Amino acid sequence: MKPLDALPFAYPFDLAHSALLIIDMQRDFIEPGGFGESLGNDVTLLQAIVPAVAQVLDAWRRAGGMVVHTRESHRADLSDCPPAKRLRGSPRLRIGDDGPMGRILVQGEPGNQIIPALAPLAGETVIDKPGKGAFYATPLHALLTQAGISQIVCMGVTTEVCVQTTLREANDRGYDCLLLEDCTESYFPAFKAATLAMVRAQGAIVGWTAHSRDLLAVL
Ligand code: C5J
Numbered sequence: 001m002k003p004l005d006a007l008p009f010a011y012p013f014d015l016a017h018s019a020l021l022i023i024d025m026q027r028d029f030i031e032p033g034g035f036g037e038s039l040g041n042d043v044t045l046l047q048a049i050v051p052a053v054a055q056v057l058d059a060w061r062r063a064g065g066m067v068v069h070t071r072e073s074h075r076a077d078l079s080d081c082p083p084a085k086r087l088r089g090s091p092r093l094r095i096g097d098d099g100p101m102g103r104i105l106v107q108g109e110p111g112n113q114i115i116p117a118l119a120p121l122a123g124e125t126v127i128d129k130p131g132k133g134a135f136y137a138t139p140l141h142a143l144l145t146q147a148g149i150s151q152i153v154c155m156g157v158t159t160e161v162c163v164q165t166t167l168r169e170a171n172d173r174g175y176d177c178l179l180l181e182d183c184t185e186s187y188f189p190a191f192k193a194a195t196l197a198m199v200r201a202q203g204a205i206v207g208w209t210a211h212s213r214d215l216l217a218v219l
Contacts, residue, residue: 006210023156033100038093041187155183177207
């Protein structure tokens with residue numbers, strides 16, 4: 001176990017029992033024409049973290065750690081998309097509608113794929129999740145338990161939606177979670193800052209935060 005410089009105090013990093021969890025780095029959130037932009041967001045904000053995420057992913061792969069990617073996605077018949085999710089608000093394109101990258105947030109469509117710079121390698125786990133949290137209606141907890149994982153190092157988008165929901169789910173299931181602050185992003189900078197503060201407040205009530213250079217230093 002190696003102490004990793006983190007907030008609010010050192011994170012007891014143990015690669016053998018850790019998974020790198022990369023949340024929803026999909027074209028649908030990061031490229032123009034996808035779900036994120038259809039909600040009225042500026043997707044260029046999210047593009048800025050790609051080099052840092054790629055650097056950590058590369059180092060993690062070299063170190064031999066477990067990698068898990070997630071995609072927010074629904075079945076083609078939308079049977080796993082509650083009307084409350086599909087019909088809320090007035091986006092330009094709703095989940096399941098045809099967009100420039102195929103049907104919005106639907107499994108197998110071009111826009112639903114992880115961006116090429118972070119494409120999963122053969123043997124890495126890819127979780128399709130219908131909700132915000134990666135543990136809801138997925139086999140993630142069973143897979144991590146089977147692999148002896150007790151720590152999650154988390155990156156991805158968006159910080160206050162799918163990343164924060166997943167961290168809270170993981171915390172409730174007993175994982176020690178570290179969120180890499182320069183490897184997560186929101187369409188709303190203030191929401192990202194608030195999430196980082198919330199996660200590590202009250203003695204790491206949800207988990208720890210650190211800069212990726214501090215993880216790279218111990219990998
Ligand atoms: C959103 C996500 N923002 N991956 N999904 O709807 O955070």
